[in-house]
Amino acid sequence: LQRNIRSARDSGLKYVVAPSWLPLSLFYRTWAIGYEPFEKQGVDTFIIVSPAGNVMWTCDPDVILQLTARHNDFVKPTEMLGMLNIYGPTITAAEGDEHRRYRKIAAPFLNEDTHQTVWTETISQAQSMLEHWNCNKGVGVVPDVNVDANRFALHVLSKAFFNRPMAWDDKTVIPPGHKLSYSKAISTVFKNYSTLFMIPKPVLKISPAQEHKLCLEAYDEFKIYMEEMVADEKQHIASTQDSSDNDNLLQNFVKASQSPDTETQIPDAAVFGNLFIFTLAGHETSANTLTFALSLLACRPDFQAALHADINDILGARRDTPASWTYPQDYSRLMDGHIGALMNETIRLYTVLPFIPKTNPSVQSLTVDGNKHILAANTLAIVNTSAVHRHPKYWLQPSSSPTKAAEGPPYALSSFRPEFWLNKQNVVPGSFVPFAEGFRSCLGTRFAKVEFCAAVATICAEFEVQLIGGTDTEAIKAGARRISQEVKFEMGLKPSDAIGLRFVKRR
Numbered sequence: 001l002q003r004n005i006r007s008a009r010d011s012g013l014k015y016v017v018a019p020s021w022l023p024l025s026l027f028y029r030t031w032a033i034g035y036e037p038f039e040k041q042g043v044d045t046f047i048i049v050s051p052a053g054n055v056m057w058t059c060d061p062d063v064i065l066q067l068t069a070r071h072n073d074f075v076k077p078t079e080m081l082g083m084l085n086i087y088g089p090t091i092t093a094a095e096g097d098e099h100r101r102y103r104k105i106a107a108p109f110l111n112e113d114t115h116q117t118v119w120t121e122t123i124s125q126a127q128s129m130l131e132h133w134n135c136n137k138g139v140g141v142v143p144d145v146n147v148d149a150n151r152f153a154l155h156v157l158s159k160a161f162f163n164r165p166m167a168w169d170d171k172t173v174i175p176p177g178h179k180l181s182y183s184k185a186i187s188t189v190f191k192n193y194s195t196l197f198m199i200p201k202p203v204l205k206i207s208p209a210q211e212h213k214l215c216l217e218a219y220d221e222f223k224i225y226m227e228e229m230v231a232d233e234k235q236h237i238a239s240t241q242d243s244s245d246n247d248n249l250l251q252n253f254v255k256a257s258q259s260p261d262t263e264t265q266i267p268d269a270a271v272f273g274n275l276f277i278f279t280l281a282g283h284e285t286s287a288n289t290l291t292f293a294l295s296l297l298a299c300r301p302d303f304q305a306a307l308h309a310d311i312n313d314i315l316g317a318r319r320d321t322p323a324s325w326t327y328p329q330d331y332s333r334l335m336d337g338h339i340g341a342l343m344n345e346t347i348r349l350y351t352v353l354p355f356i357p358k359t360n361p362s363v364q365s366l367t368v369d370g371n372k373h374i375l376a377a378n379t380l381a382i383v384n385t386s387a388v389h390r391h392p393k394y395w396l397q398p399s400s401s402p403t404k405a406a407e408g409p410p411y412a413l414s415s416f417r418p419e420f421w422l423n424k425q426n427v428v429p430g431s432f433v434p435f436a437e438g439f440r441s442c443l444g445t446r447f448a449k450v451e452f453c454a455a456v457a458t459i460c461a462e463f464e465v466q467l468i469g470g471t472d473t474e475a476i477k478a479g480a481r482r483i484s485q486e487v488k489f490e491m492g493l494k495p496s497d498a499i500g501l502r503f504v505k506r507r
């Protein structure tokens, strides 16, 4: 502890000693407390010292840009992320050459052809989801929107990544050699990934709990399905002998596993590991963002009415025929309007990743408020996205709306200002980093935006989103309270309880 205190003091940055200073050490509270800890300290960058090591927290846009731009100086703390490698090595838990190799393999897949596929598949899946909600009868009541948003996002990914469509009325027969259908295996794995990360397989094997048995069975089954997909893809590549196409993510990783160049070749395990992690990275993030966005819309009928009018203007007579909307013609126009404003404001307030950890293997200098500071090697340097996204210097503070008292901190609804994004105001670089920045930024940014845009347009072109309790002030106060209080962090930010919504046919 004394040594760590000394190195914190030598940095010249403000420091506090844990455990006397706990709030930020409780990672699951990061979102709820937002900027508060920095306000208390009176600085935007400071160190928490503990006997186990020092943690530098920052919500200073300038420092954030230094941490994200200097990717050789500030790297991922890979030893903390190894638990993600349940099927094999992953891009998320890799660094250096290994990480560069995975990124180079995946990047060509995230091209405009893929975004076109995402657009079409999203519209079709959103329509099926509305049918699943019985919306064709005029009103669909959905007790837990997040469950279905997760299913929806998984379906879109399965098509885009593996060219394997998934249906809402899954009637697939279990194929020979399997104990579960593909959709049951994949959905069970992604519903229970926390269990798979935390509990060692041998323990799951002997556990008497039924859910652990199913979890392990799904884990094994999804691996077999991936092995079959990889084997099919190898055959496909051998038969077409076309090395130029980047049809899907699966194909890119399989091709890399067959590369004759040992410098670029990856092991089969890295194919499985990466297919898994891409599905994880791209599925809950999108599902939770969509859930929060729909909930915010239900709580702000005035903004929703403006969004409906915008969709009417942009799509005109084509509003009722989503199949006629096209990615080149409609995506940018919709995203430049209320749908883009809704997405930006949702991911500003609901930071899917409330903190982004980095570390410096060697001593580094950082410029903070114009002064140079020396950071001891192996400091955990954490970007606090929830704090910088609500920093009073860069963002409007919660309005004194009629729902504020009912909401309680962090006042998500009173802070919701989507209009900001419509006015094309300048955003200070580094103050809005929902997809991170730099070399380790989100590879699926455009993918996520296309999916969000097509999903919200499909739902809102035809339906009004309401809270199950209705649209009166008391119902909205109750809804507003839930979206401020019933939010948890578990690998990502998500609702901690079911959010019920209803979808009423627009007049």
Ligand code: HEM
Residues within 6 Å of the ligand: 091, 092, 103, 277, 278, 281, 282, 283, 285, 286, 289, 347, 352, 353, 356, 357, 433, 434, 435, 436, 439, 440, 441, 442, 443, 444, 445, 447, 448
């Ligand atoms: C609203 C949706 C999404 C948000 C807010 C989001 C946010 C992020 C953030 C903040 C990171 C950096 C994490 C870190 O450095 O610790 C990240 C990384 C990543 N994201 Fe996303 N993401 C979203 C959707 C997606 C989608 C749809 C995909 C896949 C198509 C995807 C694939 C990835 C991958 C592969 C990485 C790791 C990149 C690397 O380490 O080089 N994400 N994402």
